[in-house]
Structure formats: structure tokens, C-alpha cells
Amino acid sequence: MQQDNPLEPIRQQITALDQQLLQLFARRRELSIEVAQTKADAVSPVRDVDRESALLTRLVQQGRELGLDGQYVSRLFHTIIEDSVLRQQAWFQERINPTHPEQVKVAYLGAKGSYSHIAAYHYFERRDRKLVEMGLPNFDAIFTAVDEGQADYGILPVENTSSGAINEVFDLLQNTNLYIVGETTETIAHCLLLADDAKREQITTVFAHPQVHAQCSGYLSKQGWDQQYCASSAEAMTRASSEPNTAAIGSARGGSFYGLNVIEANLANQARNESRFIVVARKSISVPLQVPAKTTLLMATSQQAGALVDALLILKQLGLTMTKLESRPIHGNPWEEMFYLDIAANQESQTMQDALLQLRKITRFIKVLGCYPSDTILPTELAAPALADDPRLTGTAAVQTSAPLYSRQLKPENSQINLNNCQFGGQQLQVIAASNAAVTQAEVKIKEQGGHVLLTDSDDVATTLPTAKVISSETQLANINSHLQLLLIEAAQMANQQLLTQVGKQPRPVLLSRGYGASLQQWLDAAEVILQQGNQQVALLAQRHQDIVDFHDLAELQQLTHLPIVIEPGRADDSATTQANLAKAAASIGVSGVLVSLSEQRQPDDYAVFMKALYA
Numbered sequence: 001m002q003q004d005n006p007l008e009p010i011r012q013q014i015t016a017l018d019q020q021l022l023q024l025f026a027r028r029r030e031l032s033i034e035v036a037q038t039k040a041d042a043v044s045p046v047r048d049v050d051r052e053s054a055l056l057t058r059l060v061q062q063g064r065e066l067g068l069d070g071q072y073v074s075r076l077f078h079t080i081i082e083d084s085v086l087r088q089q090a091w092f093q094e095r096i097n098p099t100h101p102e103q104v105k106v107a108y109l110g111a112k113g114s115y116s117h118i119a120a121y122h123y124f125e126r127r128d129r130k131l132v133e134m135g136l137p138n139f140d141a142i143f144t145a146v147d148e149g150q151a152d153y154g155i156l157p158v159e160n161t162s163s164g165a166i167n168e169v170f171d172l173l174q175n176t177n178l179y180i181v182g183e184t185t186e187t188i189a190h191c192l193l194l195a196d197d198a199k200r201e202q203i204t205t206v207f208a209h210p211q212v213h214a215q216c217s218g219y220l221s222k223q224g225w226d227q228q229y230c231a232s233s234a235e236a237m238t239r240a241s242s243e244p245n246t247a248a249i250g251s252a253r254g255g256s257f258y259g260l261n262v263i264e265a266n267l268a269n270q271a272r273n274e275s276r277f278i279v280v281a282r283k284s285i286s287v288p289l290q291v292p293a294k295t296t297l298l299m300a301t302s303q304q305a306g307a308l309v310d311a312l313l314i315l316k317q318l319g320l321t322m323t324k325l326e327s328r329p330i331h332g333n334p335w336e337e338m339f340y341l342d343i344a345a346n347q348e349s350q351t352m353q354d355a356l357l358q359l360r361k362i363t364r365f366i367k368v369l370g371c372y373p374s375d376t377i378l379p380t381e382l383a384a385p386a387l388a389d390d391p392r393l394t395g396t397a398a399v400q401t402s403a404p405l406y407s408r409q410l411k412p413e414n415s416q417i418n419l420n421n422c423q424f425g426g427q428q429l430q431v432i433a434a435s436n437a438a439v440t441q442a443e444v445k446i447k448e449q450g451g452h453v454l455l456t457d458s459d460d461v462a463t464t465l466p467t468a469k470v471i472s473s474e475t476q477l478a479n480i481n482s483h484l485q486l487l488l489i490e491a492a493q494m495a496n497q498q499l500l501t502q503v504g505k506q507p508r509p510v511l512l513s514r515g516y517g518a519s520l521q522q523w524l525d526a527a528e529v530i531l532q533q534g535n536q537q538v539a540l541l542a543q544r545h546q547d548i549v550d551f552h553d554l555a556e557l558q559q560l561t562h563l564p565i566v567i568e569p570g571r572a573d574d575s576a577t578t579q580a581n582l583a584k585a586a587a588s589i590g591v592s593g594v595l596v597s598l599s600e601q602r603q604p605d606d607y608a609v610f611m612k613a614l615y616a
């Protein structure tokens, strides 16, 4: 019977040709990996736009001779070359980070068929990894699953060409221990999906994720359907497959998992509807220099006018391209912003190391969230000489700075910490007054007799003075008052790595006491834990329990670190005048603050005597 159909023999020929094309594509891909191996030996970049340009020019020419449209040929080959470049990048990536097993457990939002699932599928397929799927109900659960080791990777959408940034993911990135190790961009084609037995005219309700609703708002506003939000596109599709008179918005591929048919396609407001996803893992990765890389920074500048501009100028002066800048409020610090920057550079390149060094000097908080291969492969335009110089390649030699963040070697000049109008690490000695009295009472005394910061255990925030508080546990840290400006870690907690790590995630300055019997190195190592987490505002506090403040140690510390040093001068039974003299001596060797008690009543007014002697 079939032989009677005149289409059939032609279709058979097309099928046979398609089969050959597939084999040729596969063979081309193998050769592309061989090319990568050669590039590894020669240390040349993956992308070679000159070669692409020559190849495309020739192919377009040859295509024309065969009657093929030039646009058609260049579009086809862009897809082929894109695959080839991404494959080579993945190959290089695997070569220098060879720890991955054959199968990986990946956490994503929603169930099978969600956009995140499809992005995960594409990303790991390119890396020849078998996916063990772990669909989760929300972004928070994805971060937790990876953090706790239940999943190897998490895949998270960060932005969409129609609806913009996915704020929830940015907010979770503020407090994560995870690193960004990859990115991928998916073209999202939103379709109206209906179950087999459903009819378009009978639709009363349409299900979709809120982001999808936003991306298709133009189309939906004309339909008059009840619009219901779902936690994921997969949930939307599940509901549409079982509830009568409903439809879902999702991808054609996703719909096929749920037995849904495409009724209408291309519903998004913007013709080019793409989402960018990031891949997170517990360990950061190195990106080979052959591969164009992106580095993502999390940064809080000071609140002075122009602080962000200063930071961006550093990038400009170093010739670094910023591909993205997002800002999000800092949780617990009203009107303060955390910035996310994507920079088209390899973290290990000299330029990026220089940028980080300079940025650390002017930021209150800075952390590298990750350096990863850039997956955006822009098509090579024909005969465009400018493209021969691909700005996304930072081909400088790798330089790994091994000096610790606290060290003078890394940063010769003193660090400064600003609290309102007072500045630790500046010219003037700052006085922190500790008081158990009511905040208002202490404030009056400080304002009358001098002083800069109030150390109090009270949560009363009715003061215009910067306040400091002793923080002894993670629970206490989680519940601090947002007005609190300075965190004091006492000697007993100096080795509490977990507390130091959490404090390192804070956008607030930290005063770190030396642990009982701790060496200078152990003290500095504890400071390093905080700095490594991003918090650059660390000062060291030499307390009285060290018996007397050891000037030899202070002088040595000055040489080892740029961090401001604060002392609690003298023994408790030293007179106020002795303490003031010690404080002055310490200031002369570069100590930037003193911690004194406001409420000791050994003399009529010890604090007043201290302050008077200090400035005498």
C-alpha cells in the first residue's frame, strides 16, 4: 500500500540523508575534540574567529553554487560551530577539574519537563554526564540539597530576557557557601498546552509559574482566562493534564512528558525569550585560559557618594568588561545594597587579580561567587575584522596569589573601617566604651566626655552612637538587631570556625579577640576565615585577659597585617591614667582603637579621667 504513496520513496531518501548528516555531525564533533587536544598542548584559545570566518565565507560561497541561501548556510553552521566550541570548552573544563564521576545528581526546580530540568539536561549532556534528577519544590531546597551533599549540582535561573532578574535566587546567593561553576542559556519557547481530550474554546483556567505569566502577559491579557500561579511549569503541566477545562503554559518538550499537545506557540512578549541559568556546587572550579570565562562578584561598597562608581572605575581602568550588574537589598540592613557583578574575565588572570586587590581596598564586603566558562557563543559575523579580536578572551598567564588576605604583602596600606563618622585605621585613636548601664545613660556620658562607639549588651537601639555587641553563638548572630554596627568575637570564640564563617558573611565590621594562649598566627588565621567569606571589615582586639597588652606582639602584628588593631589597655586594676598612657603609647605604634569600661566605679569617674589623660 505504502508503495502507492508517491511521497514515500522521496521521504525515504530524505531519512537516509538525515541519517548520514547525523553521522557527519557526530564525526565532526569527534574531530573538534581532537582539535581541543592539540590546543591544549599549544595553549591556544578554543575560539578561533579567524578560522570560523574563513570557514563560513567558503561555505556560503560553495552553498550559493549549490543554490543554497547564504543566511541559511551561516545559520546552520553557527549552530554546528556553537556546539563544537561548547564541547571543546567542556573538554578543557573536565581536563583541569577531573573529579567528576560519570553520573551526577542535579537539583532543579520542579519536576520533569520544567525549564530548569531541560536546562540541566542540556548542560550535562554536553559534558557527557548522566543526570540523576532531583526535582525540588523551591530554590531554597536546591541550595540546601547541594550544601548538604544530597546533590552534586544545583541549577538555578537567574535572569530572563522578558521578565528580568530572578530576585529570590540572588538573595539566596548572598548567604550561600556554594560556588557558581557554570552557566547556560536556554531559549524558552512558551506554548499553550492542552490535554488530548481538551478543547481551546473550553479553557477557563490557565496554569503557569509566575515568571511565565509575566513573560506572556501580553498574550494572556487578551484571553480572559483565570490565571493561576504554580510553583513550577511542571506543576502547571501536571494540573493541566488532569483538571478539565484548563491549560498550561510550558515548553513543547516539557508538555510531551505530560501528554499535552501544543495548541499555540511563541506566546512570550519578547520574540527572543531566553533564560540564563547558573550551576552551583560545593567546590569552586578553575577555568582553563583557553576558554572565555566569567567571574561573578558579590560586593558591598561604603555608603559614601560615588562609592559604586569608584568600584566600576577600577574595572574600567583595568580594561575589564562588566557584563552584568544587579543590586539587591541586604537582609536586615534597610536601604543598603549588595551588588552582583559579572565580569568577562578569568579569576586567575593577572588583570582580575589586580581588580580584586583594588576592590578589596574600597569595599565593605567582597566575595568571588565563582569563576566559570562563559556559555554565550556569539555568532561570527562574516567579514567583520573587529571580530578577529574576541574581547571575551583574557589570554593572560595564570597568576595565583597565595598571600593571605590579612597580610601586608597583599595590601601594604592600612585597612580602614568606617562606622558613622568614626574610622578605625585612620589618623585618630577611636574609643569604644563598654557599658552595662542603660543605653541612654551611657550615651549621655560618652557625648559629654568623648568616645566613639558604645559596647552594650542591650538591644535598645535608641542611640545615635554606633553600637557594638559581643556575639558568642550562631543563633545570637542570626537574631541580631539590624541597627547593630560592630560585632565583637571574644577570646573563647576565636577558634569557633562556624561562628567565624557566619560572621564572614555579614556586611558588618567585626572585632576579633585573640584566643586564650593563641599565637599571633592562629589569631590571624581566624581573621582569614572571616575575610575569605567576603567580609573585609575585620579589626583585631588585644584584650586584657592577655594579662598586659604586649607591645612586642603589637609591633609585630603591625608588620604582618593591614587590619586595624584595637586594644584593651592595661590590667583591670591599672589606674585610668595608666590605661590612658598605655593607649597613647599603643597609638604611637599604629594601634587604632581602645576599648575601655564606662561603668567601673573605682574612682568617682574613671572614664572622665581616662578621656582627659588620653587627650592631655
Ligand SMILES: C=C(O[C@@H]1C=C(C(=O)O)C=C[C@H]1O)C(=O)O
Pocket: 032, 035, 046, 047, 048, 049, 051, 052, 055, 080, 081, 084, 085, 088
Ligand atoms: C574546531 C575548532 O575550534 C573552534 C570551532 C570551530 C569549528 O567547529 O569549525 C572553528 C574554530 C574554533 O572557534 C578549530 O579551531 O578548528
